[in-house]
Amino acid sequence: MRLTCPNCGERDLREFTYRGAALDRPEGAWSPAWDAYLHQRDNPAGASREHWWHGFGCSAFLVVERDTRTHDILSVSLASGGRQ
Amino acid sequence: MRFSGLRVLKEGLTGNRGWKPHWRDPAPKQAYDIVIIGGGGHGLATAFYLAKEHGLRNVAVLEKGYFGGGNVGRNTTIVRANYFLPGNSEFYSHSLRLWEGLEQELNYNVMHSQRGLINLFHSDGQRDAFVRRGNAMINQGDDAELLDRDAVRRQLPYLDFDQARFPIHGGLLHRRGGTARHDAVAWGFARAASERGVDLIQNCEVTGIDVENGSVTGVQTSRGAIRARKVAIVTAGRSGQVAALAGLRLPIESHILQAFVTEGLKPVIDNVVSFGMGHFYISQSDKGGLVFGGDLDFYPSYAQRGNLPTKEHVMEAAMTLMPMIGKARVLRSWGGIMDMTPDGSPIIDRSDIGGLYLDCGWCYGGFKAVPGSGFALAHLLATDRPHESAVGLRLNRFRDGIGLMDEEGTGAQHNLH
């Protein structure tokens, strides 16, 4: 498997680590939104939006859209939007 | 038809023409009391125990493909009761006791072999963690023994004790742990359930779950609509999709776990051995192949196949642990879809929808749980109360933080368990 890091280009899977589903973090006290963020998952069989980390490369966190049935990579972008 | 050596003899003498189907192929009825979605190990076991323990036969198991085609046919066949957190402890202990009588109960040789499982450890800290585990096992009434390095060496002389990057300090021995023939388990439960009158229906995909006024009324399938008062979702790997048919979200992320078998070899590994510096576990099947596996690939997948980095890491672990394995050749590799939960432990519980029950979240530990989960889910379906062995497997423990069973200690990140 190969991912195209916006900073480093196309690299082998072994440089990257999957972190989790790319969800928006809630604020404030414990709530159903927090339960959903930490635990509940749509877990799609299809297009999935995920956070990956280029740990053996530039250390960038990436938002990767990927098909979980075929492993096709649909898009890769910097999680910080280039600000970090 | 009862299976036995005499039967094999008799049939053999008469041209082997008398063998009967191992299960009936009924057409689905329009309604059942209980519908079990998923004809894998857990679903088939549940059907069996519903009939046997509770006398409930107006039950159907709906399998979208062929029985046992999912994770029950794809695992590394290890059976053990060496969990240490309350909730898990009693569940797997109960399941192992059911394993110990399973051939006789099913009249099917599932080839359960309690050849002993050894968890190796490589540091004092790891030893202490295994001591905690072993003591928890004995507290539970199961067996555990602490082996020092010399004892491990006597038992497993082929391990690398001299050159290893992470020298072996000792091991935790669980004598009652071992292996079983995975396909036989599924088929054995299927045959026994079918014989007791449960309808097992293959090539029947559930495409919808009907809910009215907050309760389940039935399912839609590729072979027509079926009404039911109770519906259980027992579809490891696909739990999320099937639950979504009822509008439910689950705390599950589906991940790929690869497994491997070598060409057949004369006996060389007698136990189940697990490596302490990275997930790696291996045993030898009765046909001679070495069956082994390691970590997840760590990214969500439904493809039932993984990629090279994990494969290579598993093989590297094999080489560092037992260099004699080098000339063994990987013959087949495959993968299953793991229901990963935020604490790495399973769920057998009612959902918030009336009449809809869940058996899911088994991560990569579902095979050893086949009898235990079938027994517990049958109890829950029949009595609407959790079986005493499964009280800890609550769906809502993540929400309220009560009774989390995080054996790995890695927290609420599904793929880290």
Added chain:
Amino acid sequence: MRLSHAGLVERSRPIRFRFDGRDYTGFQGDTLASALMAHGVRTVARSFKYHRPRGIFSAGSEEPNALVTIGAGAGREPNVRATTQELFAGLEARAQNCWPSVDWDLLQVNDLLADFLGAGFYYKTFMWPKKAWEAVYEPLIRRAAGIGALSGAPDPDLNEKAFAHCDLLVIGAGPAGLMAAQTAARAGADVILCDEDAMPGGRLNAEVEQIGGQAAHDWAAQTVAQLREMANVRVMTRTTVTGIYDQGTFGALERVSRHVAPGRDDLPLDCFWRIAARQVILAAGSIERPVAFRNNDRPGVMLAGAVRTYLNRYAVSPGRAVTVFGNNDNVHRTARDLLAAGVHVAALVDARPGATTDLPVPFYAGAMVEQVLGQNGVEAVVIRTATGRQKIQSDCVAVSGGWNPSVHLTCHLNGRPEWDSALAAFVPAPGAVPNLIPAGAASGVFSTDGCLRSGASAAVKALAALGRAADAPDIPLAEAGSYDIVPLWQVPGPGRAWLDLHNDVTVKDVRTAAAENFRSVEHMKRYTTQGMAPDQGKTSNLGALAVLADVTGRDVPQTGTTTYRPPFVPVPIAALGAGGRGQGFAPRRRTSSHDVSLSMNAPMIETGLWYRPSHFPRRGEATWRQSCDREVAMVRNAVGVCDVSTLGKIDIQGADAAKFLEFVYTNTFSTLKEGRVRYGLMLREDGHVMDDGTTACLGPQHYLMTTTTAAAGLVMQHLEFAAQVLRPDWDVRLISVTEQWAQFAIAGPQARALLADLVGQDVSNAAFPFMSCGPVTLAGVTARLFRISFSGELGYELAVPARYGESLYRLLVARAEALGGGAYGLEALNILRLEKGFLTHAELDGRTTAFDLGLERMMSPSKEFIGKAAATRPGLVADDRARLVALKPVGPVRQLTAGAFLFEEDAEPIRQNAQGHVSSVGFSPTVGHFIGLAFLKNGPDRFGDRVIMVDHLRGITALCEVCDPVFHDPEGGRSRG
């Protein structure tokens, strides 16, 4: 027998080898199979279940029968295919799984019991008596099962792994592959051409035909030679592509030195390649399949195409009176080649009713070979014609049921092949693998002319995808024969007809399986074990599928196909795991003081990937405990030096750095001033403790965070996530500086004295109070000094750029020894912290909360921080949670052990009564007894209570008193002075 024409072996280079203890001679270019066949050796193995004799069936890696053990001693290798093992001088091979010999095997008695050993028989018996399964039946089955044997000794051979990248990967160097590679290479693409064989050319090396007016194998050799001269081409022979993975990643096994005598330390045995290719052409050819008939498993029954390979390439005939049988035009070529080689053709049997021939051979059209006669090998065949039966003397049957395009790789990404009814075979489904184009026989094109064209056009397509234009090349004149297959899978009749030759699965077994309701192809396969032998059913899968289809009243495509998964051929674990054995398994991280520790005889122990000294034995100290006790006392009474470089150090800078620390720590950091250090607690988002450490403020907007050794990587990733994903708009930058700074703890009452002598700055208590930090200079080097203490004594940590680490360590240890102290290691470090109730990951085990650890006052109520919300869940603050306490033994048993459980004094030690567990223990020389940290229900409310500690594993039960975790200097004055 060896034939007189040249073939493609080198007659001038004879090679001596040994099989089953007997010496033979072959030639360079022979395989073990061809050389044995030249000597008329017929039986080379036994079948798995019935132990019937087995002969050579094919000429390639699809071989189901001829598995032998090569070599002796530690490097002995089981299950080697004689058909792919190249001959080398001194090669020693042995038959497997037979006793006393392959020619006379005791277990052939199984064949007499065949009626009782059908598919799945073991599921129906061996259950009584209950204990007998494990005690008797299973051990017997395990001994009889398996095929070859590992030596049991460590694998002595070297292996390697490598990466390669290219524009175009061409899999297979037969006519299609060669044409494709040539076309692409001439257009300037970067090409890797690989072939499983030592000699590229594929079927061209096995057939008598011409390309462009020259012998086809010469054309192949010439084309390869031209390719080898091109700088943009890599030709990899003896290289099998074993698997296709995502985004154009391929696994390939190169057999680097299996064709030469073992013992070379300059070459690996195998190399496993990871190849990244932008485009790929699958020109892997096709594999022939047989027809099943009664006793078709006897030695001497072979694939018709393989017979041609032996005749033409190896100049060997498998028999003297060969029967040729099949259902397609190809079969006639075998008869023709036999005649040309001077071998008698006993019969040419063509199942197709309208077939004709010009060859001067006994010819039977619309006929079938019904059975083979002969116990140890083919002695005669019975042919069934429209009019009756005929028995013919014959010692070999060359059978062809057709050819299967090698679609396997196209299925590795979940693709399923498509049925082509004209070919009666599966062909690749279009688009099954992105950027993969099948060509030649692999795509169902069987004539040589067709393959050349197919390869060329595939290359043109691939080049277009690569953005290179190319003209279709001229195609040299080549054979353009027909195929005209009429499907035939089995010859009906009594007796057993084999499908899976290795696992002894017959047509009857498939029928029985269907009768027992194993009607899906996956069920049939698992129940009968068809296709699960080392050959993975390459020559039997389709036959079995067809029989199943027939018996269940479906056609083949309806019945389906099993999934093909990697590896295409079995791959040695040593190759896939190359580099992993011994020390290569993981990197070794060493501190700058490593060699100094070794010179002081300190045993080094693993802490994650690091090595750290356990203790520093002095003369007279025989056990680690003696050293440890002395080192603890040394720190408490004088001064000790310990290398703490392995703890994570993260440099954090930016206008929002303070805000960032507020966000990741539970306690307040915005008030941390320059020159000050603070202990920080870090939670995971789920409210459990992730790690603890200290963070120092080195300047405005500049902080240095420390983590534990174990969690350094985890914390770094966590902080990156927080910065990039959760707070991308904040101005904060992070970098790990763990390896850039060597850091040493200096602890004990004499610590200040030691430092004062060394550094230029004032380190008095007033100038450098507890929890302060700042730059200092020593010997002209700018260092960082932190006044923090993990021992509970007056303590500092001194950090210098790592290149000065060794030198500084020597200096510190010498100064410490002069003050009555010295170096201390991990054991003492652990006791010192235990005596103070400080925590490590034994307590921060990933399941504990700040509440459990007695640190709830560190959770700031007035700010947001990671983990805050989840930490308030009822389960995480429940009264009955097990919480941190210390224990001391108060009964006759004075030993405590980590991992033991705690119970009320009179309670039975079972799960339901467990009150907690012991997390860390050690002998404290300071208080004179064992101490431990533990988690106990309602712990802090039970100081003074007694509980028992039960360690079932070691048989230790000890009465303990629950106490406050701080045993030494509870006021904390010693570290503050």
